[in-house]
Amino acid sequence: MARSANSPLTPFSPAFWRSPLRGPWLTSVLGIVLLGGITVLFVTGLVSYAAYNPNLAPVNDKTPEKGILGFYLFSWPTSPHWLYRLNQGVHVTLGITLIPVLLAKLWSVLPKLFTLPPARSLAHALERISLLLLVGGALFEFVTGVLNVQLDYLFPGSFYTLHFYGAWVFIGAFVVHAVLKTPTALRNLRRMREGKEVGTGEGTGEGTGEEDRELIAPSPAAPTVSRRGALWFVGGGSLLLFATTVGQNFDGFLRRTALLAPHGGAEPGSGPGGFQINKTAAYAGIREADTSDEAWRLVVEGRDGRTVRLSRAELLDMPLYSAALPIACVEGWSTSDQWWRGVRLRDLAALVGHDQDPPDVLVESLQQRGAFRRAALRANQVADSRSLLALFVNGEDLTPDHGYPARIIVPAAPGVLNTKWVARLTFGDL
Structure with a gap:
């Protein structure tokens, strides 16, 4: 009609x-x-x-x-x-x-x-x-x-x-x-x-x-x-x-072009630790009293309940290795390769009885707030020689915001699995 x-x-x-x-x-x-x-x-x-x-x-x-x-x-x-x-x-x-x-x-x-x-x-x-x-x-x-x-x-x-x-x-x-x-x-x-x-x-x-x-x-x-x-x-x-977005995938001037991206603009600081982060130590509820060299200990647990507790000084006495790896997050931002140095995850697994074929590992952080306080890594990630419990970045100690006293860094892993402020590693079937 x-x-x-x-x-x-x-x-x-x-x-x-x-x-x-x-x-x-x-x-x-x-x-x-x-x-x-x-x-x-x-x-x-x-x-x-x-x-x-x-x-x-x-x-x-x-x-x-x-x-x-x-x-x-x-x-x-x-x-x-x-x-x-x-x-x-x-x-x-x-x-x-x-x-x-x-x-x-x-x-x-x-x-x-x-x-x-x-x-x-x-x-x-x-x-x-x-x-x-x-x-x-x-x-x-x-x-x-x-x-x-x-x-x-x-x-x-x-x-x-x-x-x-x-x-x-x-x-x-x-x-x-x-x-x-x-x-x-x-x-x-x-x-x-x-x-x-x-x-x-x-x-x-x-x-x-x-x-x-x-x-x-x-x-x-x-x-x-x-x-x-x-x-x-x-x-x-x-x-x-x-x-106005793509620049968040790069460092330097290009990041300043990412006007519509949260991680665009200037880098958060200068020096070896002056590259992008998501969670600051303050946001995660990290207390200096818990991360001081006197108080902090890394607990590593493995086969048959075997457990060791390591201070940062004891970790520094172990063989240290370096790897150039980026940080890349689900939100799309990333950094260029940073130079990390620390103890290989597979060497820490060997300390607790996993000398051959290191298994999966559960990583636990000191953080009090935010997602991924605990995260698991697969055996192939643990076994990679570039997978580190990092103690240094770009030639200097980790900064508090980058995970001091120790953090995980694994090649090709999402940023949230590169756990910061690590307190405990549990190796074994998860």
């Missing part, structure tokens, strides 16, 4: 949507960009989760009810030593860079959320359901990701659980939607390359299907920008976000 001239326009009225930019062409271009970008985000997100070794011990597993969703988990390697730095830098930087593309894509398909009837066929119903889950899941994943990056350890709720399950809901809807819409998107792009108009909002919209014509305004307003101009605007926004 035709709409009365006096009837108010609502989002359910096709005439409500008047932008001449909406159409299959714009939606297809944005969709292809997101198809590639979100695939990379999903894969790097799974890899990041695996890096925490959640199947190793309950202290590492922030999603204990994951069930079959953890089918892909594997023992995290220690080489190359920059693996987690690269993975998480790509994951976070790409996610932030894609925000304008995602928002433009959601804007471009907004009329489809209000089309009536809700479903014309089974395929159309699946497409509508996948679209709703896709929109909701995308917003949820991007919002929780940005909140975690910006709020650091102040994230409201369990980020790991929320982001993990949200990712699986989103990717399920994404796959269904991609299967249904990719052929149409490719067909539209092919017609564009052939110089044919695809859904401009003018004329008959020849070459477009019924569902694609839903995006074309029946009475478009006068254009103020071309479709290519709109893409340049979106691309410019993405480039701006990239330029």
Whole structure:
């Protein structure tokens, strides 16, 4: 039935949507960009989760009810030593860079959320359901990701659980939607390359299907920008976000360009310990009385309950080794390689009866507040000659904020597994 001239326009009225930019062409271009970008985000997100070794011990597993969703988990390697730095830098930087593309894509398909009837066929119903889950899941994943990056350890709720399950809901809807819409998107792009108009909002919209014509305004307003101009605007926004975020993956001047990243700007201090951190000693509740050379002792426990207690001076009498390794965190920031020196973890395991094939280890910290006060490392991480209980960094004693009197440093491990202010190491099956 035709709409009365006096009837108010609502989002359910096709005439409500008047932008001449909406159409299959714009939606297809944005969709292809997101198809590639979100695939990379999903894969790097799974890899990041695996890096925490959640199947190793309950202290590492922030999603204990994951069930079959953890089918892909594997023992995290220690080489190359920059693996987690690269993975998480790509994951976070790409996610932030894609925000304008995602928002433009959601804007471009907004009329489809209000089309009536809700479903014309089974395929159309699946497409509508996948679209709703896709929109909701995308917003949820991007919002929780940005909140975690910006709020650091102040994230409201369990980020790991929320982001993990949200990712699986989103990717399920994404796959269904991609299967249904990719052929149409490719067909539209092919017609564009052939110089044919695809859904401009003018004329008959020849070459477009019924569902694609839903995006074309029946009475478009006068254009103020071309479709290519709109893409340049979106691309410019993405480039701006990239330029003001990517610097947090580097040291020196480039970090100062990361204006939108919490770990952008100047380094927190100067000298050997003047590089980025997440948790300060004050935040973690570290008391000087507990870390003084007189009071602090490292407790190492191993086979058959064998236990040794070591002062820092006794650790310094052991063979010391060096390793150049970065710090890289889930929030996307990282440092360049720092020069660490300390006692190998496998040598500490040998002190308590694990002379051959060192086992997993549970590391406990003096920290009183914050996540990952306890963390587990796999046997392959313990066995690596670069895995240290570090006592020095860049030629000087660790600073309090970098974990004095001793901290863990392991190649390719997420920053939170490089436990600071270590108090106890328990070697054995976890």
